[in-house]
Amino acid sequence: MINKGYKFCPKCAGKLKYQSFDSAQHPVCQRCGFIFFQNSKPTAGAVIEDRKGRVLLHKRAESPRRGYWDILGGFLNNGEDPIVGLRREMKEELGVNIKVGDLIGIYTDSYMHDEAIKNYTLNIQYRVQLKTNSLKPNQEIAELKWFSENEVPWNKLAFKSQHLILKDYFRQYKDDKKRKTGKSSQIS
Ligand SMILES: [Zn+2]
Numbered sequence: 001m002i003n004k005g006y007k008f009c010p011k012c013a014g015k016l017k018y019q020s021f022d023s024a025q026h027p028v029c030q031r032c033g034f035i036f037f038q039n040s041k042p043t044a045g046a047v048i049e050d051r052k053g054r055v056l057l058h059k060r061a062e063s064p065r066r067g068y069w070d071i072l073g074g075f076l077n078n079g080e081d082p083i084v085g086l087r088r089e090m091k092e093e094l095g096v097n098i099k100v101g102d103l104i105g106i107y108t109d110s111y112m113h114d115e116a117i118k119n120y121t122l123n124i125q126y127r128v129q130l131k132t133n134s135l136k137p138n139q140e141i142a143e144l145k146w147f148s149e150n151e152v153p154w155n156k157l158a159f160k161s162q163h164l165i166l167k168d169y170f171r172q173y174k175d176d177k178k179r180k181t182g183k184s185s186q187i188s
Contacts, residue, residue: 005117009034040108040120044086045073046128047104047169053177054146055169056130058093060158061142064112068158069145071125071165082124090128094144095136101127104169109161125165127172 006027009016014031027036048056057069072093076085083100090098104125111119137144147153149170157163 006036010036040122041111042076042082043073043121043123044076044082044089045071045123045125045165046086046090046098046100047071047125047165048098048128048130049101049169049173050129050146052148053170053173054148055152055166056144056146057152058137058141059143059145060140062140065158067142069153069156070158071162073123073125075121083126086126086128093138093140094130095138096134097131099129099131101129102172103127104165104172107161107165109159111159121159123161123165125169127169 004018006016008014009029009032011034012029012032014029016027016036017030018025019028020026026038028034029036050056056072058072060066060068060070072090073086074089074093076082080088086100087098090096104127107123107125109121109123111121135144149166152166154163157166
């Protein structure tokens with residue numbers, strides 16, 4: 001899980017050396033002692049759902065993983081609240097306001113920016129509903145499409161964790177539906 005792509009200290013440009021402590025290896029500056037801690041980068045993701053239990057995915061127009069199907073969302077800014085970041089991303093990517101539902105879960109994954117630097121991601125995933133159907137996809141999106149569970153392009157998903165995220169989503173959706181029909185049959 002170590003990223004050895006960094007060679008110089010971001011504070012003083014001294015040489016970094018990887019040293020082991022806290023059960024991990026960390027780049028430590030040999031000149032000023034700065035420890036360049038590496039952490040998974042947080043993202044906020046929207047599993048956008050309709051009333052029929054379909055999800056809205058987009059085909060990536062940009063690298064990495066261009067041409068693969070992806071959940072909408074993106075990287076959080078430093079110090080940004082996940083839900084605020086999710087709303088910002090949906091404005092940027094689709095030009096829409098959203099209704100944020102339940103948290104589906106939190107998932108780790110990796111994201112390659114270039115050959116040398118492998119970033120790990122910590123993906124915070126919410127159920128989301130759209131307030132409008134008029135979408136204005138930005139240049140990051142090649143195509144937008146609604147998928148039922150059977151239609152999801154499972155072997156064409158952009159990132160590994162998305163199998164699990166979407167499986168968890170569909171399970172939660174079905175559990176909700178069962179709970180609701182259970183309730184209504186008790187009432188009647
Ligand atoms: Zn330094």
